[in-house]
Amino acid sequence: MSVLVLAEHNNQSLKEATKKAVTAALKISSPAHLVVIGNNCDSAANDAATLEGVEKVLHVEDAAYENMLCEPTADLLFELMKSYDYLVSAATTNGKNILPRVAAKLDVSQISEIISVIDNKTFQRPIYAGNAIATVESSTEKNVITVRTTAFETAQVGSSSATIEKIDAGNNPGLSEFIEEKVSSSERPELTSAGIIVSGGRGMQSGDNFKMLESVADKLGAAVGASRAAVDAGFVPNEYQVGQTGKVVAPELYIAVGISGAIQHLAGMKDSKVIVAINKDDEAPIFEVADYGLVADLFDAVPELDKELEKIQK
Amino acid sequence: MKILVPVKRVVDYNVKIRVDKETNTVDLNNIKMSINPFDEIAVEEAIRIKEKGQCDEIVVVSLGPDQSKETIRNALAMGADRGIHVKTDHSPEPLLVAKILAKEDYDLIILGKQSIDDDCNQTGQMLSALLNRSLGTYASKVEIENDTIIVTREIDGGLQTIKLKKPAVLTTDLRLNEPRYASLPNIMKAKQKTIDELDPSDLGIDMTPKVRTKKVEEPPKRVGGGKVESIEELVDKLKNVSGVI
Numbered sequence: 001m002s003v004l005v006l007a008e009h010n011n012q013s014l015k016e017a018t019k020k021a022v023t024a025a026l027k028i029s030s031p032a033h034l035v036v037i038g039n040n041c042d043s044a045a046n047d048a049a050t051l052e053g054v055e056k057v058l059h060v061e062d063a064a065y066e067n068m069l070c071e072p073t074a075d076l077l078f079e080l081m082k083s084y085d086y087l088v089s090a091a092t093t094n095g096k097n098i099l100p101r102v103a104a105k106l107d108v109s110q111i112s113e114i115i116s117v118i119d120n121k122t123f124q125r126p127i128y129a130g131n132a133i134a135t136v137e138s139s140t141e142k143n144v145i146t147v148r149t150t151a152f153e154t155a156q157v158g159s160s161s162a163t164i165e166k167i168d169a170g171n172n173p174g175l176s177e178f179i180e181e182k183v184s185s186s187e188r189p190e191l192t193s194a195g196i197i198v199s200g201g202r203g204m205q206s207g208d209n210f211k212m213l214e215s216v217a218d219k220l221g222a223a224v225g226a227s228r229a230a231v232d233a234g235f236v237p238n239e240y241q242v243g244q245t246g247k248v249v250a251p252e253l254y255i256a257v258g259i260s261g262a263i264q265h266l267a268g269m270k271d272s273k274v275i276v277a278i279n280k281d282d283e284a285p286i287f288e289v290a291d292y293g294l295v296a297d298l299f300d301a302v303p304e305l306d307k308e309l310e311k312i313q314k
Numbered sequence: 315m316k317i318l319v320p321v322k323r324v325v326d327y328n329v330k331i332r333v334d335k336e337t338n339t340v341d342l343n344n345i346k347m348s349i350n351p352f353d354e355i356a357v358e359e360a361i362r363i364k365e366k367g368q369c370d371e372i373v374v375v376s377l378g379p380d381q382s383k384e385t386i387r388n389a390l391a392m393g394a395d396r397g398i399h400v401k402t403d404h405s406p407e408p409l410l411v412a413k414i415l416a417k418e419d420y421d422l423i424i425l426g427k428q429s430i431d432d433d434c435n436q437t438g439q440m441l442s443a444l445l446n447r448s449l450g451t452y453a454s455k456v457e458i459e460n461d462t463i464i465v466t467r468e469i470d471g472g473l474q475t476i477k478l479k480k481p482a483v484l485t486t487d488l489r490l491n492e493p494r495y496a497s498l499p500n501i502m503k504a505k506q507k508t509i510d511e512l513d514p515s516d517l518g519i520d521m522t523p524k525v526r527t528k529k530v531e532e533p534p535k536r537v538g539g540g541k542v543e544s545i546e547e548l549v550d551k552l553k554n555v556s557g558v559i
Contacts, residue, residue, distance in 0.1 A: 069476070070451070071449065093451075093468070093469040097449075097451045098439075100435070100436035103440065104444050107409075109407050109408065110434070110436050111525060112435055128430070131331050132533065133533050135527070135529050136525050137526050175447065175478065176476050177477040178476055181469070182474075183472040183473075184472050220559060238488070239472050253558040290540065291556070292540050293538075293542070294541070295541070296545075305549070312559070
């Protein structure tokens with residue numbers, strides 16, 4: 001039973017999230033094919049062909065696919081799914097936007113954000129923001145699945161290259177038009193793929209104070225995140241948000257600064273390997289999940305941490 | 315213009331749910347239920363559109379047991395015009411919800427991006443497919459101009475703005491608006507507003523689920539609670555015990 005994986009890319013290279021979705025796809029069934037849809041995305045298709053376990057790359061080019069608009073992309077995937085049993089994508093905003101539209105056209109349900117594959121019809125997925133884990137079983141022949149990327153390893157580069165097959169573009173139903181995209185450009189790694197994350201909460205008191213966290217983050221090669229409280233207070237933009245309603249992350253090290261640990265924040269970071277909490281309230285719930293809790297005023301502790309890290313660097 | 319806003323009754327977002335180990339289900343006895351927060355944002359957005367004079371009627375629909383009517387009343391008290399209650403014993407999977415919602419014609423349908431119980435994040439997208447309409451998910455800004463809708467969407471790295479042809483399906487993200495509280499006079503007025511009842515079997519839709527939940531378990535507990543006394547000790551532990559820096 002063949003699997004088609006929707007690739008997410010920036011026209012140059014594949015996103016890390018897709019490499020994790022490939023790992024999940026291969027656990028479900030094989031062979032796995034990757035479909036790279038975009039405009040001038042040759043390099044991304046070549047990148048996709050290097051992955052271990054990917055047998056074939058379908059490469060579709062058209063101006064209509066430049067920005068992954070939902071309607072034309074879903075129509076194309078629906079056509080391609082005539083030859084596949086599974087459609088898999090990372091649960092990125094694009095994956096979450098496009099896949100249910102394909103599922104409805106196929107008259108099947110979607111299984112969202114799986115965290116493990118029991119067999120090719122049975123999966124585990126978090127519900128209630130990760131406060132419960134459901135085991136679900138599909139009864140349909142075709143299946144559409146999104147993957148919570150923090151639960152799967154990155155697929156590695158294989159010894160041989162997959163064949164790349166060019167596919168014709170589908171029709172564009174012309175229901176929507178791209179206007180613009182404002183993506184914050186940062187030297188720091190993306191939250192969802194960072195090995196270390198330094199996050200701030202309401203305790204940071206202002207957006208300006210996040211500079212302290214940025215300085216620490218830069219010494220660690222870390223991404224900067226925030227709790228919903230910090231986003232709602234206007235300290236930082238929403239793309240920083242870690243939690244149930246923001247991004248779900250699971251880095252090697254998560255440093256929570258001035259974050260009390262509301263359920264909805266914990267839902268987004270509790271699978272991190274090591275959690276550090278710095279908070280002056282020793283009753284803060286964040287300490288219950290922290291491996292290393294430091295009860296201290298963050299305005300003393302963070303500059304001190306910054307200095308200690310500087311020492312290590314030297 | 316007519317706007318449809320589907321709303322779901324879910325466990326209140328402040329409640330920490332408990333898994334019943336005997337039945338392998340989430341224990342829903344005696345816990346506070348509320349309108350799904352993203353759906354509340356959808357109701358608010360519809361009301362704001364109406365207040366701008368761009369909408370004639372807001373219809374709120376909810377699927378579920380009798381208590382779902384409370385959720386509909388809640389939306390009516392905020393300012394929606396009438397309700398439809400589709401009576402089901404439990405909450406059907408998103409594809410079936412989308413099939414029921416696709417039965418009636420609206421110029422604009424605004425849904426929450428996901429419900430905070432099953433976290434599926436599918437219904438709006440599926441509905442747009444069944445109706446073959448344009449789709450704007452994760453909206454943080456909506457502007458209606460004659461036959462088009464300009465939608466700013468929350469995407470992974472920032473914001474994307476797209477232009478949709480009407481009729482359209484939108485789903486709300488957290489920052490689209492801040493929902494109003496219903497005033498006491500409006501709560502009283504809402505009691506007079508109509509809620510029609512529908513049975514899914516009248517709609518001729520096969521309600522057989524395509525996905526079955528076999529069991530629900532508690533996630534593995536994280537063992538935390540470790541403390542350090544100083545930054546120096548913290549850095550030492552991270553470097554020499556955990557090996558993460």
